[in-house]
Amino acid sequence: MNFLSLFVLIPLLMLLGLWLAKGVKAVRGVMVVGSSLLLVLAVYLTVDFIAQRAGGNTAEMLYQASFTWFEPLNISYRVGVDGISVSMLLLSAVIVFTGTFVSWKLSPNLKDYFLWFTLLSMGVFGFFISIDMFMMFMFYEIALIPMYLLIGVWGTGHKEYSAMKLTLMLMGGSAFLMLGIFGIFYDAGGNTMNILDIANHTGGASPIEFGRQCIWFPLTFVGFGVLGALFPFHTWSPDGHASAPTAVSMLHAGVLMKLGGYGCFRIAIFLLPEAANELNWIFLILTGISVVYGAMSACVQTDLKYINAYSSVSHCGLVLFGILMLTTTSTTGAVLQMLSHGLMTALFFALIGMIYGRTHTRDVTLMKGLMQIMPFLGVCFVLAGLANLGLPGLSGFVAEMSIFVGSFQNADTFHRVLTIMSTCSIVVAAVYILRMVGRMLYGVCTDEHHLHLTDATWEERLAVICLIVCIAGIGCFPSWISNLISDSVAPIIESVKQVGPIVSSCNPFM
Amino acid sequence: MNSESIVFIVLAVLIALFSVLSVTTKRIIRAATYLLFVLFGTAGLYFLMGYTFLGAVQIMVYAGGIVVLYIFAIMLTGKTGDAKQHSLSLAKKGAALVAALVGAGLLMFVIISHQFVSKSLSAEVTNEAAAPIGEIGSSLLSAGEGGNLLPFEAVSVLLLACIIGGLIIARKR
């Protein structure tokens, strides 16, 4: 029994436990035990992974295990992790853990809610441990479907519309993705679905012809990019997040959107290196637009969740941007940004949820002076805001700097201009964050309904503090995680860079 | 022009006429009655071919059973007739007519243009005991070469299912 499989097994057991659980207490008990176990497991995995790497284990993926599942298409249940997936697993475990506490008092149907929630997290964990394309796709779909119900049933506002929109757009993306995956599979000889084999041309996989790569690259990149809020396909995000219940927003923005970035890197870039070199300029432009455009849009929103959703568009744009820049530093920065954005958006959504749960409005213009009434939430909100605008000492800074420094290593005007354009987002981020904080928290509270609101309860404090500690931890001591990630990123970027001098011969801007 | 031919022509005209009447009459009870005549005509054809048992079955099951069922159903559903038939637009009716005619015409054209190798209807054909009942019975219940046990059993299960289904569906709640 491979110990990575525990990441899928524990949620399965949790599902069973939830199904059997009677009463709210039992449900919460199962969730707390399960999510704590997952967190412990993720921490253990991280420590052990670092120890193994330090001990000289240089295998591309550690803890590999394989078991054939469907012979005719060579689909296997095949797991393994490298530094990128380890950090993503850690992130997911933290978010699931805190998400449990954030949804502590959700009603109605807490049990059903947690069932879907756990299923969603199972999909996420499964996605990050798989190294078989098909398994990855399957877990991806497992993670998407519960979203529809979670938003549609437990959401607020135009929840049916949002749930439908989100699901349809993501499904549209996964249709592209499936085409791309099968394209890669057959063009690589149709003998293996194993990502490592396809990338290294081992295990019966043959190199994919350049012309074909150029077909599959946009398909897979857009497929995952939809989830990663790539520019014209990001509109599910504001509506979806605005309608989703708190913990779902957290999990969605915190982890699910990372599936996009991770997938883009693991499949689109890793398996199709020539096409990545050739076509990345198109997507660079799109992500560059995302970065600035999301930030600019956030400036004029008044709904808290819309502000954060657009800021997510901007930050996730930066993730894809970093990946497409194809240097070790920028890609490492992109993964760091995934982590950092995951944590801080989760924190943001958690706080927005808590505030909304008290004031029953998310309109910043209707709130004022909340800092005096709920100091704890207020302070945490300011911290989350500062993390969002990239304050040093919090995780955002580390990630953004890595991305910018890395992107700047591409020594041509096209990449330079885009990099400088995207750096502008940090100023715009300051504008919308401070505007929001200033309107909502500062000043004197004039709404008498708000005067008697209570500050955070213990479970809310626990969730929030947990996230803040993680954010500050990465922000203050970034080198271990940065090394962990770059260790796995570097060989991949090396191999992408090696494939040849075909650098965007079709780019009109170069 | 032997007598068999004459009988065939009479029967054919009968069947054709009542078929048309059956689908064009406005009153449904008449339609059922015309159907009865068609069924009798069909039974006549079987007799003409020397399939006496088949003709008997046709009369018993169809004329005796099914048509009675129809008539009861018609009476049970109260409003007889197809009063709203006329509300069906002429165009639709025309389309149906054209389609039916073209379909039937096409079929006839195929039949005529195809050279079938067949015997012709004669006294010998009519009088010959073509298929003895014993042979049919053993064929129905034998599982070997030329046996039809499987379809027989299938039909029996089907009939059983129909009995049960009919009971359940028609049961008053």
Add this chain to the structure above:
Amino acid sequence: MNITIDYFLILSAFMLGAGMYGFFTRRNTLAILISIELILNAADINFAAFNRLCQTGIEGYVFTLFSIAISAAETAIAIAVMINIYRMLKNNYVDELDTLKW
């Protein structure tokens, strides 16, 4: 005039046409069922005729029997359904049976 198989087939084709016409134009479900009986009978005639005039075996004969049995069963069920529908809707017109549509 020799009555060969062709005559039978043409007769049955005519019955089929009549049945189809009825099937298309009738609104009363019972009337539609009657049209179906016509079509089935046309098929039965073909079975018997082919068996008698073109073959030596008894397969066509047996299958005519089966066909009769099946149409009896079908009629029984269909009529049960229709009576049920009638109980619910107080009429029997196909174009008003749209509760489960869309």
Add this chain to the structure above:
Amino acid sequence: MTYTLFIILLPLISFLVLGIAGKWFSHKTAGWIGTLALAGVTALSYYAAYEYFFVIGRGADGAFAPLEVMNFCWLPFFDQGLHFDMGIMLDPISVMMLIVISTVSFMVHIYSFGYMKGEKGFQRYFAFLSLFTMSMLGLVVATNIFQMYLFWELVGVSSYLLIGFYYTSPAAIAASKKAFIVTRFADLFFLIGILIYGFYTGSFAFVFDTPEHIANYAQAGFILPLALTLMFIGGAGKSAMFPLHIWLPDAMEGPTPVSALIHAATMVVAGVFQVARLFPLWVTYAQDWMPIIVWVGVFTAFYAAAVACAQTDIKRVLAFSTISQIAFMMVALGVCTEMQTGHEHVGSVGYMASMFHLFTHAMFKACLFLGAGCIIHAVHSNEMNAMGGLRKYMPLTHITFLISCLAISGIPFFSGFSSKDEIITACMAYSPAVGYIMTGIAAMTAFYMFRLYYGIFWGTENKELHAAHHPHETKVMTWPLIILSLITVGVGIYTTLAGFGMFEGYSFGSFISADGQDYRIHFDTSVALTSTIVAIVAIGVATWIFKGERQPIADKLYATFPRLHRWAHKRFYMDEVWQFVTHRIIFACVSKPIAWFDRHVVDGFFNFLAWGTHATSNGIKTLQSGRVQQYALVYLIGTIVLILMLLIF
């Protein structure tokens, strides 16, 4: 000298303790934690300075060499061997900054006991002060440009938090937001400059003289000056150079001790410090670009002085005077044309002058701000017309304020004299035009400072208000004033004497100069005389106009040039211009259309797709009518067609 690490750690610990557990402490405990931490920092800083200058001393070449106490890789980058280091580097200017920051910060901590007494959020205040001190100290000891940027951002944030300390006041919220966003905007250029610099030189470190660096610099061509200029824009934002100065006057909404610490003495000189830090590069590779610094500085100095003459809010006068004085430092750096500091070598005097002015300005400006704080505390208003005649009520404040005013005006035997004199000498050497302009601005400085002085302590007394508030002084608040003014006077006397050739080898220039060599300060008599006379004349004019109970001349002047006065009072409408740019252009013409575009075009496209799908399926659903007869008919037609096709083909 690893103990220097505690210079940064102590305030950090104090910040964390106060920030996390502050609400469980009493005001007194919290204040003591912060102040003791700062006392420790001050002691360590002085000891470090002593050890650096006197124990370690000069290297073999007679210069103070930079000393890297510690340096470790904080965040590795993986291309080109770049890495983001954290560490502590001591060299003359960073040691001087340590002393300035810790002294002023310590004074401000003591002062705050009195000033902030009984305020809600007392603990929070001290936590933020600690955070600020930590970041500022981290900034000055940075070993590389990226570490500087990191702490640069942190000081920005602590400034934001402290300006917005009174978060219930709308003006404070707006001011804090403005300060942060404007400096952040400038930091963007700083960041781009760092990126360019890092790429072309392969390192972020403040080590400029290794062979490979020199080779890289030579290769970079015009890129290096470009990068330096971009970084200068960042520095200009922090140091409130025109046109990025708009945040500083508004920042006066924060508590006054904060204005003294952050917006007068330490943070706002970060830009000057940054230019000084990169100075070897400027001089060697970007000589042609340095006029940018000079002219930005000259214009800012003039502009701020002109505006200061018309302000009535005493903190704003001080704020504009700060802007003007920082511009002096910038100009001094800009006019410095070489590194070598031979005896009486005027080409390099600017560097020393700038740092010197930074030092003296920090002391007397902190004293001025703290004095202003006492006054505001006493009369509960920032406006000059609420004051007048306060010398009777607040004698100590009066004396210290006067000393500082004399210092800033450049009167001999006060600290400002020597440093300002050096600056003007340097300007004269660079170009007489600049020299004369700066002399004129120095005169304006004397004028508006004494206008302020007379407005507060002499002039028309607002008797009703004074009767209501009983203006008085608090002991804990006057001590820092006395210490700072003593420093001002002491340094003034010492350096003035040094300027006449005494204390050879122990003058300011001996310790801090462009190349670390012993630089002997000598007054250029003509410059010193001119500027002293000009200052005295300006003070005389101010006395003539503003000292009396009534001020007929001032009123007449206002009546004669109403437009000029209004424009100056409104700061030449620079804020309005920025307001227009941000709100009318960026918000209304960029953000709003983008948001609209997103909701209606991008989102609309997907909604259109959904609508299209829905409409299409609605359209074709009639084919699935649910009518068996229709299906059969279609089926039949299909069959017929198929058969026909079979027959025909």
